[in-house]
Amino acid sequence: MSGSKRAVVIGASMAGVLAASALQSVYDEVVIVERDSIAGRPSSRRGVGQSKHAHGLLARGSQAIEELVPGITAELLAGGARSYDVLQQGNFYNHGQLMAHGVSDLRGLMVSRNLLEHTVRQSVLRMPAVRMVDGREVLGLLHETGVVLGVTCSGPDGVDTIEADLVVDTTGRVSKLASWLVAMGFQAPAEERVDVDLVYTTWTVTVPDHIAARHGGALVGPTPGNPRAAALLWIEGNRWTATLAGYQGLRAPLSVEGFLEFAADLPTRHLHEVLSHAKFEEGPHVYRVPANRRLRYDRLSRFPAGLLALGDSMCVFNPLYGQGMTVSALQALLLRACLTEGEEALARRFFAGAAEIIDVAWRIATDADSVVVGTANPEQLSASEQMGHFHEAAAHDPELARQFLQVINFLEPSSSLVEALRNRGGAA
Numbered sequence: 001m002s003g004s005k006r007a008v009v010i011g012a013s014m015a016g017v018l019a020a021s022a023l024q025s026v027y028d029e030v031v032i033v034e035r036d037s038i039a040g041r042p043s044s045r046r047g048v049g050q051s052k053h054a055h056g057l058l059a060r061g062s063q064a065i066e067e068l069v070p071g072i073t074a075e076l077l078a079g080g081a082r083s084y085d086v087l088q089q090g091n092f093y094n095h096g097q098l099m100a101h102g103v104s105d106l107r108g109l110m111v112s113r114n115l116l117e118h119t120v121r122q123s124v125l126r127m128p129a130v131r132m133v134d135g136r137e138v139l140g141l142l143h144e145t146g147v148v149l150g151v152t153c154s155g156p157d158g159v160d161t162i163e164a165d166l167v168v169d170t171t172g173r174v175s176k177l178a179s180w181l182v183a184m185g186f187q188a189p190a191e192e193r194v195d196v197d198l199v200y201t202t203w204t205v206t207v208p209d210h211i212a213a214r215h216g217g218a219l220v221g222p223t224p225g226n227p228r229a230a231a232l233l234w235i236e237g238n239r240w241t242a243t244l245a246g247y248q249g250l251r252a253p254l255s256v257e258g259f260l261e262f263a264a265d266l267p268t269r270h271l272h273e274v275l276s277h278a279k280f281e282e283g284p285h286v287y288r289v290p291a292n293r294r295l296r297y298d299r300l301s302r303f304p305a306g307l308l309a310l311g312d313s314m315c316v317f318n319p320l321y322g323q324g325m326t327v328s329a330l331q332a333l334l335l336r337a338c339l340t341e342g343e344e345a346l347a348r349r350f351f352a353g354a355a356e357i358i359d360v361a362w363r364i365a366t367d368a369d370s371v372v373v374g375t376a377n378p379e380q381l382s383a384s385e386q387m388g389h390f391h392e393a394a395a396h397d398p399e400l401a402r403q404f405l406q407v408i409n410f411l412e413p414s415s416s417l418v419e420a421l422r423n424r425g426g427a428a
Helices: 014-023 059-068 072-078 113-125 177-183 209-215 256-264 270-275 324-340 346-373 378-394 398-408 416-423
Strands: 006-010 029-034 082-085 092-094 107-110 130-134 138-144 147-155 158-163 166-169 191-206 218-220 228-235 239-246 279-295 307-309
Touching: 006 014, 006 147, 006 158, 014 029, 014 059, 014 113, 014 166, 014 324, 059 072, 059 107, 059 324, 072 082, 072 113, 092 378, 092 398, 107 228, 113 130, 138 158, 138 177, 147 166, 191 256, 191 346, 209 270, 218 270, 228 270, 239 256, 239 270, 256 270, 256 279, 279 346, 307 346, 324 346, 346 378, 378 398, 378 416, 398 416
Parallel strands: 006 029, 006 166, 029 130, 092 218, 166 307
Antiparallel strands: 082 107, 138 147, 147 158, 191 239, 191 279, 218 228, 228 239
């Protein structure tokens, strides 16, 4: 490569393009290799099977993406996204309680996954060091004596190779990295898993303005006695994404009538009241999430030089909690920071830091899911009972509601909730 440094990113989803943005600050060339053919407009594709379902970008995730791709928030707003005060304009139902509303400095973005991903990808591809080759599947790794030297991939003219100083796998749920490691003579990472058997069913709808103004969107969490969840979120084009989810195989019927009946059985009637007035336009789309699944690359004693994993390739969360894109963005910022310190022991340093990021999201998702599916340990049950008290108080206290949103948006530690409740005179 004539002295220049090249990095290859496998996968052009959000994790991949954010990783490319981090890498281009250090590498002369960053090549994103994508299996799907990427359209020149916002659109769904096979590699992002969840794209038609409700998506939320947490406040810290939005900040992180702005750090990686400066100006992207303004670009998204110009493209049709909408900014909103999460506490004032969001309706959050937790433990069956509607959190109190209030004014805050927490700003969210309402935007479809397709527009978000397309806009971020196009912006990253305008960076001079970054280019993408699509319609090419990575078949394996080039390696020698425990060092990764690039990738082999399929293309229109057969199998090709791309040499690289660093390869970053961001292929997510379909990642082959563990099997590639074994083929190279390394150990596969240990797996942690919390089964949920969650099924999403989604329609895109339009809602009359007077109904939308009165009710607005909502996020509805499950309760132990009612393993259903839902999201109703505005997207560009003045449309709404309505997603209903059921645990342990429970699923919303595909007919409009059945969808409405399922919505009526949620812990709140909010969605049913809105959807009863909606026009169902596109759907239904179904997506299944078998489990929260984590691969412990951070615990491996040996790992090849020149190779990393990022995003869902390391950990797949229940999408209900909206953490995936934020975790990927924070890992991309971590990667950039690790690279500025040099490439010595890069994998060890990166995986250790990534594990700390994942720990926060993993605890939130798996503690809540374990209670819902009936596999919680005594500690998780006790924490769930405490959270029930918290949400009873937060239904009447905007400051407690704000504190909760700070935590789930990765801006405050979860331990702050107990302290906040005590300070407000509630039971802890």
